[in-house]
Amino acid sequence: MSSVIELDDVWYGYDREKPVLNGVSLQIRQGEFVAVIGGNGSGKTTLAKHCNGLYKPSKGSVKVNGCDTKTMSTAELARTVAYCYQNPDHQIFHSTIAAEVSFGPKNMGWPAEKIEQAVNEALEAVGLGGMGEAEPYFSSKGTRQKIAVASILAMKPQVIVLDEPTTGLDYRGMLEMMELVRRLHAAGHTIIVITHDMRLVAEYAERVLVMHRGSLVCDGDPQSVFAAPDILASAQVEAPAVYRFGEAAGMKGPLPLTLQQMTQKIAGGGQWR
Ligand SMILES: Nc1ncnc2c1ncn2[C@@H]1O[C@H](COP(=O)(O)OP(=O)(O)OP(=O)(O)O)[C@@H](O)[C@H]1O
Numbered sequence: 001m002s003s004v005i006e007l008d009d010v011w012y013g014y015d016r017e018k019p020v021l022n023g024v025s026l027q028i029r030q031g032e033f034v035a036v037i038g039g040n041g042s043g044k045t046t047l048a049k050h051c052n053g054l055y056k057p058s059k060g061s062v063k064v065n066g067c068d069t070k071t072m073s074t075a076e077l078a079r080t081v082a083y084c085y086q087n088p089d090h091q092i093f094h095s096t097i098a099a100e101v102s103f104g105p106k107n108m109g110w111p112a113e114k115i116e117q118a119v120n121e122a123l124e125a126v127g128l129g130g131m132g133e134a135e136p137y138f139s140s141k142g143t144r145q146k147i148a149v150a151s152i153l154a155m156k157p158q159v160i161v162l163d164e165p166t167t168g169l170d171y172r173g174m175l176e177m178m179e180l181v182r183r184l185h186a187a188g189h190t191i192i193v194i195t196h197d198m199r200l201v202a203e204y205a206e207r208v209l210v211m212h213r214g215s216l217v218c219d220g221d222p223q224s225v226f227a228a229p230d231i232l233a234s235a236q237v238e239a240p241a242v243y244r245f246g247e248a249a250g251m252k253g254p255l256p257l258t259l260q261q262m263t264q265k266i267a268g269g270g271q272w273r
Contacts, residue, residue: 039236
């Protein structure tokens, strides 16, 4: 797999005296589903905003498809890496859903027909087909979150960064949002999700990046990351309850990450110590 985003020794600070990113290096490959986890203030959002050039490193470099973000325009970067804000209301400012979703494509100077098609496709993809004339502000949080995703999707980005996409959603809203993200991934988008929800990490992510005090302290698949209790503890995150239960129950072999895996393991008998 080729690398879409490449960070090389990235340093960044809002205040010169206090770096928030301390020499982060990593590569995100085309088609990956990556979760970024870590305690509050560990630098997850700051790291993610470097991936689409909203922030440029004070030292080091960020490359998107091999081009340094310092040499790319915002429009060029938005076409490749889209960033979906944690609070959809920070992103939504039009009076109809269609106007909202067409904002990005219009800014790109696309012809009207192409914009209409992109808006319709994006609304269909998030399950809001035919809702273009509805008003975003009177919609539920889950729907506003979907509108925010549709707005970036309409620009057909290669990479989608979602900053805590399930925060504030009820269980059904969370499932709908994550199934939507899973479909986007299956459709070929590279996905980067910032989250505090370890169940989400366990169920959906293929790779996990753990941030602690501005440094990348662990990078691996969910199974290997959750098997590193010291790193998790220092980064103020905890493995999902199912995993911890399997550990406490003395299960053998790879511990289950999801309820489904736990059920299979129990049904498999002889897997207990
Ligand atoms: N615009 C800003 N100006 C000044 N400091 C900021 C700004 N944004 C973030 N910070 C600080 O940078 C550090 C990292 O913040 P960041 O939002 O990247 O962390 P995070 O891991 O995403 O946190 P959370 O999980 O709470 O969203 C924190 O100490 C935060 O207070």
